[in-house]
Amino acid sequence: MAYDYDLFVIGGGSGGVRASRVASQAGAKVGLAEEHRYGGTCVIRGCVPKKLMVYASQFSEHFEDAAGFGWTVGDRSFDWGAFMASKDAEIDRLEGIYAKNLKGAGVTLYDARAIVTGPNEVTLASDEVITAKTILVATGGWPFIPDFAGSELAISSNEIFELKEQPKRVLIVGGGYIACEFAGIFNGMGTHTTQFYRSEQILRGFDNEVRDHVADEMRNKGVDLQVNMDVTALEKTDTGIKVTNKGGGHFEVDQVIYATGRVPNTKGLGLEDVGVKLGSKGEVLVDQYSASSVPSIYAVGDVTDRVALTPVAIREGMAFVETVFKNNPTTPDHDLIATAVFTQPEIGTVGMGEEEARASEEIEVYAAAFRPMMHILAGKDEKMLMKLIVSKATRKVLGCHIVGHGAGEMIQLAGVAVKMGATKEDFDRTVAVHPTAAEELVTMSTPTR
Numbered sequence: 254m255a256y257d258y259d260l261f262v263i264g265g266g267s268g269g270v271r272a273s274r275v276a277s278q279a280g281a282k283v284g285l286a287e288e289h290r291y292g293g294t295c296v297i298r299g300c301v302p303k304k305l306m307v308y309a310s311q312f313s314e315h316f317e318d319a320a321g322f323g324w325t326v327g328d329r330s331f332d333w334g335a336f337m338a339s340k341d342a343e344i345d346r347l348e349g350i351y352a353k354n355l356k357g358a359g360v361t362l363y364d365a366r367a368i369v370t371g372p373n374e375v376t377l378a379s380d381e382v383i384t385a386k387t388i389l390v391a392t393g394g395w396p397f398i399p400d401f402a403g404s405e406l407a408i409s410s411n412e413i414f415e416l417k418e419q420p421k422r423v424l425i426v427g428g429g430y431i432a433c434e435f436a437g438i439f440n441g442m443g444t445h446t447t448q449f450y451r452s453e454q455i456l457r458g459f460d461n462e463v464r465d466h467v468a469d470e471m472r473n474k475g476v477d478l479q480v481n482m483d484v485t486a487l488e489k490t491d492t493g494i495k496v497t498n499k500g501g502g503h504f505e506v507d508q509v510i511y512a513t514g515r516v517p518n519t520k521g522l523g524l525e526d527v528g529v530k531l532g533s534k535g536e537v538l539v540d541q542y543s544a545s546s547v548p549s550i551y552a553v554g555d556v557t558d559r560v561a562l563t564p565v566a567i568r569e570g571m572a573f574v575e576t577v578f579k580n581n582p583t584t585p586d587h588d589l590i591a592t593a594v595f596t597q598p599e600i601g602t603v604g605m606g607e608e609e610a611r612a613s614e615e616i617e618v619y620a621a622a623f624r625p626m627m628h629i630l631a632g633k634d635e636k637m638l639m640k641l642i643v644s645k646a647t648r649k650v651l652g653c654h655i656v657g658h659g660a661g662e663m664i665q666l667a668g669v670a671v672k673m674g675a676t677k678e679d680f681d682r683t684v685a686v687h688p689t690a691a692e693e694l695v696t697m698s699t700p701t702r
Contacts, residue, residue, distance in 0.1 A: 258384070259276070259385065262284070263375065263389070264556075274358040276574045279574060279578045284363060288364075288367075294394065295563040296348065321632050331443055370382070372388075373385055389551045389552065389553065390524070390550065393556055401485065403494075410512050416508070424449065429456070437474070448471075451481065452480065456594070462638070462640060470597075470635055482499060487509055494506055516534050517532075517556045518555075536556065537557050542576045542584060553573055568586070590603070598657050600654075603653050606654070618643070618700060618701055619640065620702075621639050621640075623636060623639075625637050637657030641694070649674055655667070659690065
């Protein structure tokens with residue numbers, strides 16, 4: 254049978270864009286449908302605008318710190334509208350680059366919603382039917398807001414990037430990295446920021462010492478972080494939103510933001526109707542080559558609920574092209590992925606946390622908390638945390654965790670060493686770069702436990 258396309262991709266985010274572009278460059282005839290904007294969650298309503306907001310929010314501290322270094326900083330204020338206009342212009346520029354690169358690679362673009370209507374067929378919102386030898390689902394994830402009294406008054410992380418005015422009082426509900434990042438952002442911009450998390454400590458899944466350190470520093474910076482706390486009801490008032498917490502207390506805010514998780518974006522895609530098996534969260538169940546239960550349909554990125562990170566979606570897209578279009582079966586590597594969390598202070602981490610490692614074998618822990626040079630003249634008590642988890646048997650570094658300024662930049666390079674199987678002695682043999690905070694990683698000589 255002759256198909257309209259060798260590959261049809263649903264979703265113009267990081268994974269879908271990379272797979273379609275590389276497949277087209279490899280000689281495949283490729284079509285791609287995107288119902289919103291090219292770039293997906295990362296570029297439009299995620300990593301990129303979020304990081305710009307982090308930068309904007311950090312200037313309040315930089316201005317304060319400058320005085321300790323001899324600078325006189327005059328009156329200052331933050332203009333939400335001016336920042337948002339600059340942010341929007343940058344997102345527009347990046348989206349244009351994505352579309353231009355796709356077209357330049359020969360990919361045919363459809364600015365429309367597409368659903369799967371057969372093993373080799375998709376139907377656009379315009380009712381146009383398109384056939385393809387292979388279909389790739391790359392529709393990402395979507396924020397989840399639980400149903401409770403007044404839940405319609407809450408917004409998700411998607412809507413944050415479209416707010417016309419800066420809220421003066423905000424409640425952020427959630428304890429994952431998105432919630433914690435936005436707590437730091439709004440706090441730094443001058444918004445009175447409260448954060449609720451229903452469990453005992455934020456950042457579940459991270460090393461416990463890292464979690465405690467970040468939570469303490471967030472509170473020290475002014476975030477009203479309350480754990481073992483949740484919302485029971487929201488109610489619109491003349492002056493804002495009335496929040497009722499699980500203890501029966503009340504307070505009022507201008508915005509309530511829920512960052513309580515994301516779910517795979519498969520609703521209404523028609524996947525189950527054509528035999529694609531989905532998991533309990535709606536994720537596309539795939540094998541090690543990203544193939545679904547229907548041989549002609551594959552999926553990459555957050556929609557598979559494997560590792561919800563932009564660079565992982567890109568790697569999965571590349572591996573898919575190698576497997577399907579280059580006759581080189583390739584599985585994406587999900588082991589030892591370094592990642593950064595742009596909380597304030599920032600986290601960089603790769604490998605196991607102390608608790609996970611200790612449950613699997615005997616370990617040594619090397620940890621140091623110290624006040625870095627940049628904080629001393631500024632008169633700040635904020636400390637950095639450096640931590641290495643080492644196997645007693647093999648001496649391999651099983652985990653590296655950094656909290657503080659530049660942690661994301663540091664962990665990228667530390668991640669190379671850990672991925673290569675570096676031992677503690679390899680770290681020790683490396684001459685320190687002085688004066689830096691990062692030198693602590695190669696100078697910790699005595700296990701702390």
